[in-house]
Amino acid sequence: MLSSRAEAAMAAADRAIQRFLRTGAAVRYKVMKNWGVIGGIAAALAAGIYVIWGPITERKKRRKGLVPGLVNLGNTCFMNSLLQGLSACPAFIKWLEEFTTQYTRDQKEPPPHQYLSLTLLHLLKALSCQEVTDDEVLDASCLLDVLRMYRWQISSFEEQDAHELFHVITSSLEDERDRQPRVTHLFDVHSLEQQSEITPKQITCRTRGSPHPTSNHWKSQHPFHGRLTSNMVCKHCEHQVSTTPVRSLLLT
Numbered sequence: 060m061l062s063s064r065a066e067a068a069m070a071a072a073d074r075a076i077q078r079f080l081r082t083g084a085a086v087r088y089k090v091m092k093n094w095g096v097i098g099g100i101a102a103a104l105a106a107g108i109y110v111i112w113g114p115i116t117e118r119k120k121r122r123k124g125l126v127p128g129l130v131n132l133g134n135t136c137f138m139n140s141l142l143q144g145l146s147a148c149p150a151f152i153k154w155l156e157e158f159t160t161q162y163t164r165d166q167k168e169p170p171p172h173q174y175l176s177l178t179l180l181h182l183l184k185a186l187s188c189q190e191v192t193d194d195e196v197l198d199a200s201c202l203l204d205v206l207r208m209y210r211w212q213i214s215s216f217e218e219q220d221a222h223e224l225f226h227v228i229t230s231s232l233e234d235e236r237d238r239q240p241r242v243t244h245l246f247d248v249h250s251l252e253q254q255s256e257i258t259p260k261q262i263t264c265r266t267r268g269s270p271h272p273t274s275n276h277w278k279s280q281h282p283f284h285g286r287l288t289s290n291m292v293c294k295h296c297e298h299q300v301s302t303t304p305v306r307s308l309l310l311t
Contacts, residue, residue, distance in 0.1 A: 130197065130198050130199070132198075134217060135203075137218070137221040138199060142199060146182075147187070150282045152183050155179060158281075162174060162177060173205070175209065178201050179202065179232075182199055206228075209231045229284075
């Protein structure tokens, strides 16, 4: 009788232990499964944080030695190629810097997209890595906007010719130069102080004063300006053909 009760108790204990072990295994499985999910999420977050914030310094080091690109605004490959070509002309960039000193001297913060020269200088200096910028890709739509102010209607969704745009830019720069006063204003102390001294041999009359100093800054021509002449002479009147201004020569 006692043995049968003992056997029954032992059997019940075995069943209870097996039930507990089975329950513990399920709990352990669930915990391990949850920890696996949590670990995967943590690894994904760590990878995302590293990609977003980790290699910033390395990206800046790479950007410092690379030339930024230009966004294609539709069919603006003609404009992008022209800007990249002009950015490789240090003489033109230097001329733009000298050309725009009038704006920077007269105004503390001139409007960036009011003048073609300032807009073009900003883009070319950024493309030639002479101006620090955080953008790896530049948007040159500001150039089209400022050209529209000069009455040039250029659509970014129509194919254009790069050589034609070059003539548009150079002629607009000449128009901008011609709109500036050719005689120095009396309040322009900086230009008045830089006028050259007149030697006694140059003075022809005491009653006639020296002419107003001309602003050489606005009389300067861009590096692409030149004159084309022909040696054709008329046989009857021996009159030589006059020179014509040119902005570029076609190598044909």
